[in-house]
Amino acid sequence: MDSAVQTINNLTIGFKSQKGKQISILKNISTTIKKGETVGIVGESGSGKSTLALAMMGYVKHGLYTISGECLFHSNNLLEMKNKDLENIRGRKIAMIPQNAGQSLTPNLKIGYQIDEALKLHTDLKKEERDKKISELLNKVRLPSPEIMAQRYPHELSGGQQQRVAVAMALAGNPELLLLDEPTTGLDVTTQAHVLELLNFIAKDTGTSMVYVSHDLGAIAQVSDRVIVMYSGEIVLDGPVRSILKNPIHPYTFGLLKSIPKLTSPGLPDSMSGSQPQPGTIKTGCSFYERCNLAEDKCKNNSPTLEYIDDLNTSVRCFKYKELINVKETNLDSVKSINNDVLQNEILDISKVSISYAKQKFIDQLLNKIDDSNPTVQDINININKGETLALVGESGSGKSTILKSIAGLLKTKDGMIKFDKDKVLSNDLKMRDPGFLRAIQLIFQNPDESLNPNHTVEEIVSQPLRLYFGLKGDELKQKIIEVLEKVRLGEFYLTRYPRQLSGGEKQRVAVARAFAAKPDIILCDEVTSALDVSVQAAVLNLLQELKEDFGTTYIFVSHDLAVVRAISDRVAVLYQGRLCEIGPSKNVYQLPSHPYTEVLLGAVLEPDPDVKPKLVAEDIVEEKPPEQGCSFQGRCPRILGDICKNEVPPWQIGENGNSIRCHIKVEDLKKQQNIN
Amino acid sequence: MLLLVLKRILLGFITLFIVSLITFSGVEVLPGDACTTYLEREAYGAALEACYERLGLNTPAYERYISWAAGVLQGDFGYSLSGEMRINDVLGPRVKNSMVLASASILIGIPIALLLGIITALWRDKLPDIIISTITIFSMTIPEFISATLLILIVAIWLEWLPGIVIVPTGASISELLPNIILPVIAISMIMTAHMARMVRSSVIQVMASDYVQMAILKGVPYWTMVFKHVLPNALLPAINVVALTIAWLLGGVVVTEVVFNYPGLGRLVIESISNRDLPVVQALAIILASIYVSINLIADLMTLMLNPRLKSLQIKK
Numbered sequence: 004m005d006s007a008v009q010t011i012n013n014l015t016i017g018f019k020s021q022k023g024k025q026i027s028i029l030k031n032i033s034t035t036i037k038k039g040e041t042v043g044i045v046g047e048s049g050s051g052k053s054t055l056a057l058a059m060m061g062y063v064k065h066g067l068y069t070i071s072g073e074c075l076f077h078s079n080n081l082l083e084m085k086n087k088d089l090e091n092i093r094g095r096k097i098a099m100i101p102q103n104a105g106q107s108l109t110p111n112l113k114i115g116y117q118i119d120e121a122l123k124l125h126t127d128l129k130k131e132e133r134d135k136k137i138s139e140l141l142n143k144v145r146l147p148s149p150e151i152m153a154q155r156y157p158h159e160l161s162g163g164q165q166q167r168v169a170v171a172m173a174l175a176g177n178p179e180l181l182l183l184d185e186p187t188t189g190l191d192v193t194t195q196a197h198v199l200e201l202l203n204f205i206a207k208d209t210g211t212s213m214v215y216v217s218h219d220l221g222a223i224a225q226v227s228d229r230v231i232v233m234y235s236g237e238i239v240l241d242g243p244v245r246s247i248l249k250n251p252i253h254p255y256t257f258g259l260l261k262s263i264p265k266l267t268s269p270g271l272p273d274s275m276s277g278s279q280p281q282p283g284t285i286k287t288g289c290s291f292y293e294r295c296n297l298a299e300d301k302c303k304n305n306s307p308t309l310e311y312i313d314d315l316n317t318s319v320r321c322f323k324y325k326e327l328i329n330v331k332e333t334n335l336d337s338v339k340s341i342n343n344d345v346l347q348n349e350i351l352d353i354s355k356v357s358i359s360y361a362k363q364k365f366i367d368q369l370l371n372k373i374d375d376s377n378p379t380v381q382d383i384n385i386n387i388n389k390g391e392t393l394a395l396v397g398e399s400g401s402g403k404s405t406i407l408k409s410i411a412g413l414l415k416t417k418d419g420m421i422k423f424d425k426d427k428v429l430s431n432d433l434k435m436r437d438p439g440f441l442r443a444i445q446l447i448f449q450n451p452d453e454s455l456n457p458n459h460t461v462e463e464i465v466s467q468p469l470r471l472y473f474g475l476k477g478d479e480l481k482q483k484i485i486e487v488l489e490k491v492r493l494g495e496f497y498l499t500r501y502p503r504q505l506s507g508g509e510k511q512r513v514a515v516a517r518a519f520a521a522k523p524d525i526i527l528c529d530e531v532t533s534a535l536d537v538s539v540q541a542a543v544l545n546l547l548q549e550l551k552e553d554f555g556t557t558y559i560f561v562s563h564d565l566a567v568v569r570a571i572s573d574r575v576a577v578l579y580q581g582r583l584c585e586i587g588p589s590k591n592v593y594q595l596p597s598h599p600y601t602e603v604l605l606g607a608v609l610e611p612d613p614d615v616k617p618k619l620v621a622e623d624i625v626e627e628k629p630p631e632q633g634c635s636f637q638g639r640c641p642r643i644l645g646d647i648c649k650n651e652v653p654p655w656q657i658g659e660n661g662n663s664i665r666c667h668i669k670v671e672d673l674k675k676q677q678n679i680n
Numbered sequence: 681m682l683l684l685v686l687k688r689i690l691l692g693f694i695t696l697f698i699v700s701l702i703t704f705s706g707v708e709v710l711p712g713d714a715c716t717t718y719l720e721r722e723a724y725g726a727a728l729e730a731c732y733e734r735l736g737l738n739t740p741a742y743e744r745y746i747s748w749a750a751g752v753l754q755g756d757f758g759y760s761l762s763g764e765m766r767i768n769d770v771l772g773p774r775v776k777n778s779m780v781l782a783s784a785s786i787l788i789g790i791p792i793a794l795l796l797g798i799i800t801a802l803w804r805d806k807l808p809d810i811i812i813s814t815i816t817i818f819s820m821t822i823p824e825f826i827s828a829t830l831l832i833l834i835v836a837i838w839l840e841w842l843p844g845i846v847i848v849p850t851g852a853s854i855s856e857l858l859p860n861i862i863l864p865v866i867a868i869s870m871i872m873t874a875h876m877a878r879m880v881r882s883s884v885i886q887v888m889a890s891d892y893v894q895m896a897i898l899k900g901v902p903y904w905t906m907v908f909k910h911v912l913p914n915a916l917l918p919a920i921n922v923v924a925l926t927i928a929w930l931l932g933g934v935v936v937t938e939v940v941f942n943y944p945g946l947g948r949l950v951i952e953s954i955s956n957r958d959l960p961v962v963q964a965l966a967i968i969l970a971s972i973y974v975s976i977n978l979i980a981d982l983m984t985l986m987l988n989p990r991l992k993s994l995q996i997k998k
Binding site for chain 2: 057060062065086089090091092093094095098099101102103106107108109110111112120121124125169172176
């Protein structure tokens with residue numbers, strides 16, 4: 004059991020900068036992966052975790068090279084092996100499950116062929132045996148009708164199915180070591196929980212060692228025996244999963260855990276200041292010095308070494324870890340609760356809104372007619388009060404972003420009406436909207452890389468709404484820009500910067516500043532934190548909350564992450580396939596009894612705690628279209644009653660906590676059923 | 681799928697219709713007409729009237745367009761001015777000659793371009809790439825009339841290996857043509873090959889950097905299997921359209937090169953009939969060149985559609 008599958012000794016990988024300087028991405032990594040062990044490697048983007056995983060297969064990306072050290076598989080150094088020999092190890096002894104299976108499957112080859120290729124390379128099976136094995140593998144990863152699946156092209160599968168194919172492909176060669184590079188990032192919560200459960204099953208079933216690379220501590224907690232925390236290319240903490248997640252003795256891990264919003268403790272998580280240093284910028288001292296609360300002079304000038312602590316079975320790279328050993332785990336929970344001043348003053352009234360993506364036929368276009376009996380989004384009724392934060396939650400395809408775009412005027416509604424400030428009807432057509440309404444409703448997008456013009460400086464980006472809506476010029480404009488930037492904690496220094504010179508968190512702050520510069524009444528936030536690292540996410544959430552308290556702005560907050568929504572919202576609306584399932588005050592929606600879909604979603608949330616397992620109640624089938632009639636959730640509902648759900652749209656019921664549930668099952672019955680489970 | 685093909689063909693015909701309208705009205709708008717050109721200084725009075733009568737130019741423009749278009753649809757372009765010959769008889773051998781020249785350039789150019797593109801991409805930033813890329817960029821920048829002249833100077837005059845100009849009758853057979861077209865083919869295919877090679881190179885490099893190629897490597901797929909199974913099919917797909925554009929562009933190159941080498945093809949006919957103001961021939965040529973352009977692009981689109989499983993299934997679903 005204790006024999007090592009892979010041993011990494013003093014591995015340093017880096018690149019040559021344009022000035023010919025050698026810059027390291029991985030610094031002096033040493034660790035061992037034992038047989039049958041699952042090791043989680045955690046770190047934020049840029050921490051070097053993916054580079055490390057690739058090095059474990061003897062693969063170094065174009066532009067990078069090995070500066071020193073070795074990666075021993077049993078006793079062969081993969082980094083010095085010839086390609087010919089590596090071909091016999093890759094896929095056969097060590098297999099990789101990639102981050103984005105959709106992009107990692109060759110688009111012009113059928114699923115069956117791609118698995119067969121691995122079998123042909125790594126086994127001696129004959130054609131018929133291989134065909135049988137393909138079905139077996141697809142069956143093992145729980146894909147329906149394997150024979151048909153094998154004949155499909157990658158793009159014909161859903162994200163979750165593609166990820167399962169990647170797992171099947173990796174298992175084809177019966178590897179001793181499986182490397183998983185963010186295998187569930189980008190999947191829906193329920194799909195993610197199912198894939199993780201599958202991986203756990205495979206680890207037990209085959210006895211394969213696994214290295215699970217992720218930024219998501221929730222996922223890591225579910226699968227790992229041991230966790231390695233990486234920061235800026237170094238291992239800062241390495242130990243058993245429970246001790247790492249329940250009593251993190253490195254200040255970075257401590258801060259990281261504190262900045263994750265949790266379902267169990269409402270309110271905003273604490274944020275860590277700053278961001279991870281760029282490779283090559285740290286010359287002396289601890290790489291976490293700038294962001295550390297415990298830092299002292301010693302940390303600035305001396306680099307701590309990785310120190311093994313016997314009674315915790317943990318290695319830590321910190322001078323001051325002793326101060327954290329006795330911190331009780333309850334202190335990890337976030338503390339700051341939100342307290343919004345919600346006025347009983349309706350600011351937005353969405354009534355009976357339907358939106359259709361169906362393409363108009365040419366003749367219908369002439370007649371200005373939309374013919375779609377089953378629109379993407381249907382019958383949405385929501386009122387939003389001034390100063391409130393309303394969250395729209397749902398998986399991909401639930402229509403949450405679609406609704407947001409309609410409010411902003413980017414998408415035309417098919418039916419229904421959106422009223423602003425009680426009685427002003429917002430026009431369906433963006434061009435017909437009053438400029439005042441355009442100013443009043445601002446949008447912040449998911450990905451600041453794409454929403455900020457790369458050829459504009461921060462000054463130009465923030466000046467646009469100020470010039471457009473308030474006609475500011477010259478010194479007055481500049482004063483105002485600086486004022487707005489200071490509000491989002493970016494100083495004058497940033498005026499001349501281009502987006503590419505900013506970190507992810509800074510870019511999103513600029514996007515927030517641009518939205519607030521218009522002095523809007525409502526800000527629409529479309530997955531604003533999902534492209535950010537955990538520690539940065541907490542900072543942006545806190546910033547949004549502070550700005551809201553200062554300006555009394557109303558937020559409509561779209562997210563797939565239930566924990567983030569729990570942290571920031573007053574009221575939550577749960578959507579499935581473009582139809583509302585449940586709406587009510589957050590603390591009540593997150594409690595049972597709730598709509599069966601809400602229950603499924605809540606069950607699938609991964610907490611960064613190895614002792615809290617997700618509850619998988621429903622299958623993770625992907626539905627392409629909402630059902631023609633009846634309840635939108637009928638296809639996946641674990642509590643389906645029968646024909647009534649298939650034929651009749653369920654009625655709204657008021658739950659005992661003031662949340663409205665749209666279900667055929669009586670609230671009392673839901674309560675009984677959900678309490679039993 | 682079939683519907684889509686039909687739609688594309690219909691669109692092609694609409695394009696041709698518009699081209700015919702533009703050329704026809706262009707000829708109409710120009711000062712002077714066929715009769716003034718033909719009669720030159722005697723273009724006045726009764727002689728001019730008689731000429732109009734004979735050529736039918738005194739009928740309104742739209743009537744002439746309709747009768748001309750009806751003729752073109754039946755493959756009859758009418759009569760040329762200068763020789764009073766049927767245009768079909770003038771065009772026939774010229775089209776054949778140009779086709780020989782163009783297809784020879786394509787048959788030689790495309791395989792070389794693919795090969796060079798793939799080599800430069802696979803040996804990116806290494807010696808083969810540096811050498812080939814320098815040459816291709818160099819030959820891309822020289823216009824064909826210069827490279828053609830240089831070829832004549834070096835190969836025909838200094839080395840005396842090949843004839844410098846083509847002296848064959850217009851109706852020569854293919855076997856008579858072949859030895860004469862070596863230099864024109866080289867001149868034409870140089871730029872085209874260089875353009876295509878660059879395109880193929882960047883496309884292959886892009887695919888080589890993709891996640892699925894990295895995955896194939898990590899799966900243990902041997903290098904050349906990876907190149908042929910995972911890289912090339914995906915890299916060459918987007919190249920098809922660019923190749924089509926390059927071929928269509930080659931038509932223009934053919935015009936210049938044919939004049940330099942005195943080659944009896946369509947290109948020389950274009951120049952000749954424009955300088956003779958032989959308007960019916962110019963019209964006919966415009967339509968022919970436009971149809972070649974449209975059909976090449978159509979073929980390329982259909983090929984991309986056939987070969988790309990993603991587009992194919994998308995169409996079937998609809």
